Amino acid sequence: MNRRQFVASSSALAIGSLARSSWSRDSPAGAQGSSTSSGQHRVIIDTDPGYDDALALLFAMSSPELKIEAITAVSGNLPIEITLANSLRMVEIAGRTDIPVAGGPKTPLVRQGIFAPEGHGDNGLAGAEFPPPKVKPVDMPAAELIRSVVRKYPGEVTLLPIGPHTNIATALLADPALAGMIRGICMMGGSLSGGNITPAAEFNIYVDPEAARIVFHSGIPITMVGLDVTNRVVLTEEHVRTLEAGHTPVSQGAGKIARAVLEYWRKQGFVSKPILFDEVAVAEFLDPKLLTLEDYYIDVETSGDITAGETVGYSPIHGEDQRWLNPEAPRTGSRDPAYYRPPDIRGSAPSIYRPGSSSFFTKTYKPNAKVAVDVDVERFFRLFIGRLSGKQVAIEV
Numbered sequence: 001m002n003r004r005q006f007v008a009s010s011s012a013l014a015i016g017s018l019a020r021s022s023w024s025r026d027s028p029a030g031a032q033g034s035s036t037s038s039g040q041h042r043v044i045i046d047t048d049p050g051y052d053d054a055l056a057l058l059f060a061m062s063s064p065e066l067k068i069e070a071i072t073a074v075s076g077n078l079p080i081e082i083t084l085a086n087s088l089r090m091v092e093i094a095g096r097t098d099i100p101v102a103g104g105p106k107t108p109l110v111r112q113g114i115f116a117p118e119g120h121g122d123n124g125l126a127g128a129e130f131p132p133p134k135v136k137p138v139d140m141p142a143a144e145l146i147r148s149v150v151r152k153y154p155g156e157v158t159l160l161p162i163g164p165h166t167n168i169a170t171a172l173l174a175d176p177a178l179a180g181m182i183r184g185i186c187m188m189g190g191s192l193s194g195g196n197i198t199p200a201a202e203f204n205i206y207v208d209p210e211a212a213r214i215v216f217h218s219g220i221p222i223t224m225v226g227l228d229v230t231n232r233v234v235l236t237e238e239h240v241r242t243l244e245a246g247h248t249p250v251s252q253g254a255g256k257i258a259r260a261v262l263e264y265w266r267k268q269g270f271v272s273k274p275i276l277f278d279e280v281a282v283a284e285f286l287d288p289k290l291l292t293l294e295d296y297y298i299d300v301e302t303s304g305d306i307t308a309g310e311t312v313g314y315s316p317i318h319g320e321d322q323r324w325l326n327p328e329a330p331r332t333g334s335r336d337p338a339y340y341r342p343p344d345i346r347g348s349a350p351s352i353y354r355p356g357s358s359s360f361f362t363k364t365y366k367p368n369a370k371v372a373v374d375v376d377v378e379r380f381f382r383l384f385i386g387r388l389s390g391k392q393v394a395i396e397v
């Protein structure tokens with residue numbers, strides 16, 4: 001598909017999705033309301049392991065709330081051959097070879113692949129060695145597996161994309177009715193406060209901006225867990241020791257990967273300890289109280305040379321007016337800190353309109369995502385490290 005075909009096909013998809021009315025501001029893609037009679041939530045994890053994907057997969061497979069219907073590998077942190085093999089390794093470590101695993105294409109929709117061995121090592125696991133997987137992927141492309149699972153359980157399946165969106169966009173393009181059958185999407189991806197692969201773009205979106213744009217225009221209820229929160233969730237020596245002290249295969253495997261990446265990032269000279277990106281999206285789906293979410297209209301830059309992959313957000317409550325702590329206070333024109341709240345997440349462009357008062361803004365930029373703007377880091381680690389280290393940790397009320 002070339003750029004022109006992409007524009008045509010994504011426009012058709014957007015028009016198709018307008019007919020749907022399932023999007024509601026009050027229905028985030030979280031795990032409220034189970035989708036199976038056993039109380040579990042049907043999910044598909046789309047992933048590019050990647051040390052953080054690997055730990056996120058082990059975390060998800062250690063979470064009894066999830067009925068993982070499929071794991072689909074995508075090219076991203078490393079080429080598809082490596083991300084697929086690592087996905088298979090994780091289901092073996094977790095003893096979950098019952099979960100079907102499929103691989104996606106070698107390249108994004110219209111661009112060449114971009115990889116991130118500088119953060120993940122050449123094997124995606126920061127050099128932590130595991131045997132070649134014995135279990136095989138299913139004999140169908142990732143996008144086909146996504147379609148077949150969603151069509152088997154219409155309205156029940158939530159997608160957890162923690163890599164680029166190539167597989168999901170491919171499924172939506174092949175089957176435009178699919179969007180109306182997907183319960184929600186809870187993704188790790190994007191940022192409203194600068195990128196990590198370029199100044200503008202977060203890696204997952206940068207790799208395949210055209211695919212991400214299709215996803216954000218799909219009408220599917222989206223929760224976006226981006227760098228705004230994940231950059232605050234970092235792995236420490238204490239976490240690694242707790243994992244290493246666990247006696248289960250998952251704890252030992254997670255400890256080995258965590259130890260390797262802690263050492264790898266130190267050798268790379270990174271100023272931060274390893275960031276846990278994908279784990280936060282999985283945790284958000286499990287624990288609706290973990291993150292603070294705000295409504296945004298999100299679009300993805302697909303044509304800029306230096307801004308490709310940027311997630312551009314418009315918030316109905318973060319307009320210039322809403323930065324004032326007391327909207328009724330007199331406006332002197334100064335930014336008196338007693339009244340003015342400098343946004344730590346970039347607000348929307350100053351406007352002559354009060355947010356919500358202009359039908360132009362409310363119709364043009366109708367929120368299509370709930371974006372994570374704050375995270376309870378300690379609450380996250382109690383769940384994440386607790387479950388990976390083999391403890392029966394319940395979701396805190």
Ligand SMILES: [Ca+2]
Binds near residue numbers: 053076077163278
């Ligand atoms: Ca990932």
